[in-house]
Amino acid sequence: MEPTTSKEEQVPLDELIVGDRPLWLEGPPHDTFKRLRRECPVHFTSHMPEYPEEAGFWSVTLADDVHTVSKDWETYSSGVGGITALTNAILPLELQQGMFIAMDPPKHDRLKALFQRGFTPKRIAEHEDEIRAITTGVLDGLEGRERCDLVEDVAQPVVSRVIGSFMGVPPADDIIWARLMNAAIGAGDPDVTPEGASVVMERDVPEIFERCRKLIEERRENPTDDLTSVLVHAELDGQGLEEHEIVMGFFLLMAAGNDSTKATYCSGMRALMEDPEQRKMVLDDPALVPQAVEESLRMFPAFAHFRRTATHDCVLNGQEIREGDKVVMWYVSSNRDESRFEDPDRFDLRRTTEHQAFGAGGRHFCLGTALARLELRILLEETFKRYPGIAIDGKPEHVESPFANQLKTLPVKLAP
Ligand code: HEM
Numbered sequence: 001m002e003p004t005t006s007k008e009e010q011v012p013l014d015e016l017i018v019g020d021r022p023l024w025l026e027g028p029p030h031d032t033f034k035r036l037r038r039e040c041p042v043h044f045t046s047h048m049p050e051y052p053e054e055a056g057f058w059s060v061t062l063a064d065d066v067h068t069v070s071k072d073w074e075t076y077s078s079g080v081g082g083i084t085a086l087t088n089a090i091l092p093l094e095l096q097q098g099m100f101i102a103m104d105p106p107k108h109d110r111l112k113a114l115f116q117r118g119f120t121p122k123r124i125a126e127h128e129d130e131i132r133a134i135t136t137g138v139l140d141g142l143e144g145r146e147r148c149d150l151v152e153d154v155a156q157p158v159v160s161r162v163i164g165s166f167m168g169v170p171p172a173d174d175i176i177w178a179r180l181m182n183a184a185i186g187a188g189d190p191d192v193t194p195e196g197a198s199v200v201m202e203r204d205v206p207e208i209f210e211r212c213r214k215l216i217e218e219r220r221e222n223p224t225d226d227l228t229s230v231l232v233h234a235e236l237d238g239q240g241l242e243e244h245e246i247v248m249g250f251f252l253l254m255a256a257g258n259d260s261t262k263a264t265y266c267s268g269m270r271a272l273m274e275d276p277e278q279r280k281m282v283l284d285d286p287a288l289v290p291q292a293v294e295e296s297l298r299m300f301p302a303f304a305h306f307r308r309t310a311t312h313d314c315v316l317n318g319q320e321i322r323e324g325d326k327v328v329m330w331y332v333s334s335n336r337d338e339s340r341f342e343d344p345d346r347f348d349l350r351r352t353t354e355h356q357a358f359g360a361g362g363r364h365f366c367l368g369t370a371l372a373r374l375e376l377r378i379l380l381e382e383t384f385k386r387y388p389g390i391a392i393d394g395k396p397e398h399v400e401s402p403f404a405n406q407l408k409t410l411p412v413k414l415a416p
Contacts, residue, residue, distance in 0.1 A: 013039065013040050013043065014044075014046070016032070016043070016045065017045050017046075017047070017048060017049065018032065018036075018043065018045045018057075018059045018328075018330075018402075019045065019048055019057075019085050019086070019402040020048070020049070021050065021400060021402075023402075024398075024400055024401060024402050025398070025400055026398055027398040027405065028304055028332040028333075028402075028405060030332075030336065030345065033061055033330060033332065033333035033336070034336075036059060036061045036333065037061045037062055037333060037337060037338065041060070041061050041062045041065060041317055042058055042059070042060055042061075042065060042316050042317050042318075042319035042321075043058065043059045043061070044056060044057070044058055044059075045057055045059060048085075048086065051086055051089065053088075054086050054087060054088070054089075055087075055325075055326060056326070057085050057307070057325070057326035057327070057328050058316075058319070058321060058325055058326065058327045058328060059328050059330055059333075060316065060327060060328060060329050060330065060334075061330050061333040061334065061337075062317070062333075062334060062337050062339070063334040063335075063337040063339070063340050063356060063360070064317075064337075064339075065316060065317050065334075066329040066330075066331070066334040066356055066360045067356075067360040067361065068316065068317075069308055069316065069327055069329055069360075069362075070329060070356075070359055070360035070361060070362035070364070071360070071361060071362045072362075073104055073105065073308075073362060073363050073364075074311065075310060075311055075312065075314050076308035076309070076310060076311070076327055077104050077308055077309050077310075077311050078101065078102055078103060078104055078108070078308055078364055079097065079102060079103045079104035079107075079108070080104075080309045080311065081093070081307075081308075081309030081324070081326065082096055082102065082307065082309070082326075083096060083101055083102045083306055083307050083308075084305070084306070084307055084403055085305060085307055085326065085328045085402065085403075087326075091184070091201070091205065092201070095205070095248075098244055098245070098247075098248035099248045099249065099251065099252045100112055100115070100248075100249065100252070101252055101364060105363065108363060108364075109363070110236060111241070111245060111249065112363075112367065113236060114231070114234045114236055114241060115231070115249055115253075115367060116367065117230055117234060118166075118227040118230045118231070119367055119368065119370065119371065121370050124370040124371050124374060125370075125374075127162075127165075127166070127371075127374070128374060128378070130165065131162055131374060131375055131378050132378050132382065134158055134161045134162055134165070135158050135378050135379055135382045136382055138153075138154055138157045138158050138161075139154065139382060139383070139386050141153075141157075142154075142414065145414060146413060146414060146415065147393055147411065147412065147413050147414065148411075148412060148414060149409050149410060149411050149412070150265075150266055150269055150410040150411075150412050151262065151266050151407055151408060151409055151410050152409070154265075154379075154383065155261075155262040155265050155266050155379070156178055156262055157174065158262075158375070158379060159257065159258055159259075159261045159262045159265075159375065160174040160175070160177060160178045160258060161174055162257070162261075162371075162375055163253065163254060163257030163258055164177065165226070166226065166227050166253075166257065166371075167215075167226060167227050167228050167250065167253065167254060167257075168215060168219065168224060168226030168227065168228045168229065169215070169254075173211075176211075177211075177254060177258065178258060180204050180207060180208050180211075181208075181254055181255050181258040181259060182258070182259070183204045184204060184205065184208070184255055185255055185258075185259050185403070185404050208251060208254075209247055209251075212246075212247045212250045212251065213243070213247060215228055215250075216228060216232055216243065216246055216247065216250075219232045220232050227253070228246075228250065231246050231249060231250070232246060253367075253368075256366075256367075256368055257368060257371070259302065259404065259406065260302035260303065260368075260372060261302075261371075261372050261375045261376060261379075262406065263300065263302035263404070263405060263406030263407070264293075264296050264297055264300060264301075264302050264357075264372070264376055265296070265375075265376055265379045265380070266396075266406065266407045266410045267296060267299070267300030267405075267406070267407060268292060268293070268295070268296025268299075268300065268376070268380065269380070269383065269390075269410065269412075270392065270396055270407065270410055271295075271296065271299065271300075271347040272292065272347070272380075273390060273391055273392050273412070274392065275347055278292075278347055278348075278349055281349055282349070282380070282384060283384060283388055286381060286384075286385075288349055289377050289380050289381050289384075290373070290377055291349045291350075291351075292349055292380055293373055293376040293377055293380065294351070294355065295347055295348060295349055295351060296347075296376070297355055297357035297358070297376075298335045298341070298351070298355035298357060299335065299336070299345075299347055300405060301331040301332055301335055301355070301356070301357035301405060302357065302404070302405055302406060303331065303357075303403060303404070303405065304330065304331065304332045304401075304402055304403055304404070304405040305328050305329055305330045305331060305332070305402065305403060306328075306329055306331075306359070306364070307326055307327065307328045307329070308326075308327045308329070309324065309325070309326055309327065310322065310323055310324065310325045310327055311323065329356075329360065331356050331357055331359075332405060334356050334360070335355045335356055335357060340353050341353060358372075387414045387415060389415055390412050390413070390414055390415075391412060391413045392410070392411070392412055392413075393411045393412050393413040394409075394411035395411075396409060396410045396411070397409045
């Protein structure tokens with residue numbers, strides 16, 4: 001086994017704090033996860049120094065174990081305790097529990113079925129031309145520029161308009177929604193919320209709800225073909241959605257749609273710009289773009305983790321877990337599990353093994369996979385078509401977060 005010499009290696013395992021901010025300043029601590037996969041695949045972090053009121057949590061780091069947790073919703077609940085390692089860090093638990101991502105069956109299944117109507121493969125495929133037009137429109141806006149920031153100038157405006165048009169948000173409001181959603185997801189990073197994470201709850205969340213209620217009201221009176229109209233008028237067994245269910249679902253979709261695709265596109269572009277051989281493969285054969293998308297999802301899952309809570313005492317991979325314990329599935333680790341992926345830290349377009357960036361196949365498997373894959377394919381295709389010589393031009397910076405795995409800046413030179 002290859003020796004690891006990182007500083008974290010020196011910390012005894014029972015003192016290791018996996019979510020500790022200093023470990024995450026430059027992205028996920030891959031050396032730490034490699035060590036855990038090898039020495040202690042189900043590891044307990046006893047406390048978080050910055051959040052003394054939060055209970056500790058189990059870290060699940062191997063792909064097989066993540067799969068076990070993900071599939072067994074009766075043992076590992078999404079509904080009873082919150083969906084991130086820190087229960088109340090951003091949204092208080094009661095608010096999270098209004099979103100179906102934080103519910104268990106049967107309530108989860110009913111709501112997801114209603115939302116799924118807006119995400120059928122046919123409905124998504126119908127948007128291909130529109131997504132391409134949005135992307136080329138944003139790239140047209142760079143005409144004459146030699147440099148730009150791929151996060152701010154390309155990814156953000158594209159993903160905001162795509163999810164905005166899906167949901168029925170007017171284009172003029174894209175910038176406001178992007179700010180609100182980035183604050184909600186990246187809260188805690190000093191650049192994202194310089195005033196501290198608490199402003200998100202005090203200032204941004206009420207604004208999000210207010211804007212959302214207004215849109216729902218408009219669609220009740222004047223339905224269009226956007227997703228908000230679908231949700232406002234959807235019925236299952238004669239029963240429609242209540243207003244707070246639509247509001248929380250809207251919030252969930254705007255958050256997921258604004259952030260995740262942007263994160264994956266930027267990290268994938270960075271990897272391709274850093275690896276001339278892989279980039280050349282994509283340029284020579286654009287049919288490989290879908291593989292570049294999958295490899296970007298594997299290496300840089302937009303959400304570093306999601307969490308469950310044990311509903312009774314149980315044993316996971318030989319480790320006893322108590323009722324009420326937090327169980328965190330680290331996709332940033334399981335997607336680099338050596339038992340599934342050879343040379344897992346290498347970006348390799350030839351891989352075919354399934355990753356867990358969208359979850360590990362359980363009931364909460366991502367609703368937006370088809371949309372995310374389509375958007376990512378178009379973004380990569382159009383960027384490389386227009387700027388085959390695009391190159392990194394400065395130091396990319398990572399959001400400081402053990403949840404949002406994304407770059408906040410990616411400065412590039414557009415033409416060589
Ligand atoms: C690269 C893009 C994306 C990634 C990596 C991603 C990843 C994930 C993950 C890991 C989960 C949770 C799985 C679990 O807890 O088991 C999830 C759930 C979800 N995602 Fe995505 N997602 C992406 C894009 C999107 C988009 C574009 C949308 C919609 C606009 C979306 C909507 C959702 C929803 C609604 C859920 C909750 C599903 C449920 O609880 O049943 N996602 N996603």
